[in-house]
Amino acid sequence: MTTTSSEASVRPVSTSKPAGTPTRRPGGRPRRRRSSWLTEQRVIGTAAVIVALVVWELVALARVKPALILPGPIDVLRAFRDLFSTSAIWTDLWVSAEELLIGLVIATLIGLPVGLLIGWYKRVAYALNPFVNFLYATPRIALTPLLIIWLGIGSSSKIAIVFLMALFPILINTAQGMQSLDQGSVRVARCFGASDLQLFRTVALPGTVPFVASGLRLAVGQALIGVFVAELSGATHGVGLMMSTAGQQFQTSKVFAGLFIFAFAGVTLTAVLRRVEQHFAAWRLGS
Amino acid sequence: MSSSTHEQKSNHQAGDLSHLAAGGAGTVAHLVARDVLIEYPSPGSDQVTIAVQNCDLVLERGDFVVLVGPSGCGKTTLLNAVAGFVPVTGGVLELDGRPIPGPGPDRAMVFQQPNLLPWRSVLANVTYGLELSKKVKKAEARSQAADLLELVGLADVAQKYPAQLSGGMQARVNLARALAVEPEILLLDEPFAAIDAQTRELMQAELLRICAARDVTALFVTHDITEAAFLADRVCVFGPRPGRIVKEIQVPWGRPRSHDIRRTPEFTALSEEIGDVLYSAIADARAAQLEGAAR
Numbered sequence: 409m410t411t412t413s414s415e416a417s418v419r420p421v422s423t424s425k426p427a428g429t430p431t432r433r434p435g436g437r438p439r440r441r442r443s444s445w446l447t448e449q450r451v452i453g454t455a456a457v458i459v460a461l462v463v464w465e466l467v468a469l470a471r472v473k474p475a476l477i478l479p480g481p482i483d484v485l486r487a488f489r490d491l492f493s494t495s496a497i498w499t500d501l502w503v504s505a506e507e508l509l510i511g512l513v514i515a516t517l518i519g520l521p522v523g524l525l526i527g528w529y530k531r532v533a534y535a536l537n538p539f540v541n542f543l544y545a546t547p548r549i550a551l552t553p554l555l556i557i558w559l560g561i562g563s564s565s566k567i568a569i570v571f572l573m574a575l576f577p578i579l580i581n582t583a584q585g586m587q588s589l590d591q592g593s594v595r596v597a598r599c600f601g602a603s604d605l606q607l608f609r610t611v612a613l614p615g616t617v618p619f620v621a622s623g624l625r626l627a628v629g630q631a632l633i634g635v636f637v638a639e640l641s642g643a644t645h646g647v648g649l650m651m652s653t654a655g656q657q658f659q660t661s662k663v664f665a666g667l668f669i670f671a672f673a674g675v676t677l678t679a680v681l682r683r684v685e686q687h688f689a690a691w692r693l694g695s
Numbered sequence: 696m697s698s699s700t701h702e703q704k705s706n707h708q709a710g711d712l713s714h715l716a717a718g719g720a721g722t723v724a725h726l727v728a729r730d731v732l733i734e735y736p737s738p739g740s741d742q743v744t745i746a747v748q749n750c751d752l753v754l755e756r757g758d759f760v761v762l763v764g765p766s767g768c769g770k771t772t773l774l775n776a777v778a779g780f781v782p783v784t785g786g787v788l789e790l791d792g793r794p795i796p797g798p799g800p801d802r803a804m805v806f807q808q809p810n811l812l813p814w815r816s817v818l819a820n821v822t823y824g825l826e827l828s829k830k831v832k833k834a835e836a837r838s839q840a841a842d843l844l845e846l847v848g849l850a851d852v853a854q855k856y857p858a859q860l861s862g863g864m865q866a867r868v869n870l871a872r873a874l875a876v877e878p879e880i881l882l883l884d885e886p887f888a889a890i891d892a893q894t895r896e897l898m899q900a901e902l903l904r905i906c907a908a909r910d911v912t913a914l915f916v917t918h919d920i921t922e923a924a925f926l927a928d929r930v931c932v933f934g935p936r937p938g939r940i941v942k943e944i945q946v947p948w949g950r951p952r953s954h955d956i957r958r959t960p961e962f963t964a965l966s967e968e969i970g971d972v973l974y975s976a977i978a979d980a981r982a983a984q985l986e987g988a989a990r
Contacts, residue, residue: 590810592806593810593812596806598798599780599802600824600827600828600876601800606827610812611812615814617814
């Protein structure tokens with residue numbers, strides 16, 4: 409019993425945030441100090457970004473290329489100000505965001521259950537694998553012209569492209585999570601006489617969560633590509649269209665502004681998903 | 696423990712077991728293996744490999760029997776057959792007079808790897824078996840699990856996740872989880888093999904204390920001779936190729952036991968006896984193999 413007390417006192421756990429509890433992970437990085445916002449990681453990261461912006465501004469100021477070709481960060485900021493002084497940008501943002509989110513939601517609603525089915529039932533996998541492999545190997549973005557012919561240049565063709573781009577990362581990751589269940593856990597469940605449904609609910613589903621989460625994060629990146637390319641190929645509104653128009657008119661700093669809007673959307677969505685993932689996978693310490 | 700009254704009966708003859716196995720529930724031994732044969736197909740050929748042959752074993756309620764043998768000798772296969780993971784090809788293997796249909800909550804298995812569900816807290820891992828069987832209400836399951844965690848000395852980490860525990864603590868949770876379903880028989884497959892030597896000796900004493908507190912019937916598989924000698928009422932020495940029980944050795948001391956018995960001359964003598972039987976069985980098997988190869 410003496411071991412228990414010493415083992416138990418290994419590490420106090422903060423109950424408020426299970427996701428951030430210290431790790432005992434072998435070979436993991438040393439424990440983060442979570443007392444202060446000003447961690448080493450953040451300080452170095454912020455400094456590096458500032459340095460990059462300064463270098464960019466200096467290169468732009470040196471006028472190696474005219475401002476028309478290579479604007480500096482200050483030009484881009486100015487473009488942002490001009491952009492948000494009109495109401496057109498809000499329509500563009502709204503349309504693009506709607507296409508992105510609806511496409512992602514549909515992709516999740518279909519990719520998740522189908523992935524679970526493929527992972528759980530071998531025969532479903534045998535039946536669907538040819539289609540999944542074919543569509544996954546095809547550059548789905550190449551379907552854009554086809555979908556625009558079928559669905560028009562409105563939102564529905566964009567949603568379809570986003571859906572196709574986002575579907576496969578979710579579907580394939582989910583199926584793979586199902587197929588790579590920890591056999592030890594499966595044995596334990598079987599040993600306690602678990603039915604198939606119980607095994608699915610108590611072992612397969614929770615074990616697949618991390619795979620689904622990383623699938624969703626991959627899907628966000630793919631979906632953004634989908635929105636952008638689909639809007640280039642013909643659209644009435646959207647940030648991608650705005651960028652393409654600005655590019656044709658050599659409003660280079662406006663193109664940069666659009667680029668940053670896309671980047672910001674991607675970073676935000678990924679961060680949100682990471683929070684969700686941490687909430688559902690508090691047991692995967694230090695993730 | 697009640698086992699002492701059954702000990703004479705345990706040293707059985709195969710002949711007088713038949714009526715026991717076939718008779719009424721009152722006289723049936725708890726676990727009966729008679730002339731058990733377990734075969735499985737060799738991968739890539741039509742031949743079958745014999746894992747266990749001519750195996751006889753009887754456990755009464757409250758018995759703590761240890762199967763000791765070299766790795767790959769079939770002792771784990773026999774345990775898996777009792778657990779219901781592996782079908783018996785021949786002979787009789789019965790629990791309370793009924794053949795074993797498959798895995799079930801009346802037999803709980805403790806594996807070498809703790810195999811805790813990493814997304815469940817320690818407490819939720821212990822209630823897992825009870826949740827599956829749905830025999831008790833959730834609140835009831837939680838309070839039973841809390842009692843068990845108290846018993847294994849982990850009450851203060853009930854809300855932690857397995858990844859936050861040391862190997863020794865995980866082994867305790869594993870044990871508590873198996874005990875939670877109140878199994879008829881506890882099957883242990885080298886549960887302490889992956890634990891460091893000091894913790895292992897502590898865990899062995901802990902196991903005996905816990906088994907005594909819960910009046911558990913246990914079948915324990917190990918390749919560690921001193922572990923067998925320390926834990927068992929009876930040590931069954933398994934010989935390889937084909938796997939069978941070469942000798943049953945009655946352990947001379949009763950319960951409760953402390954670490955002191957490890958230092959007695961009797962303990963050394965018993966360990967040596969087990970070792971002698973074990974090594975001669977291995978040598979016999981090797982000689983038979985060489986003879987077979989020479990032909």
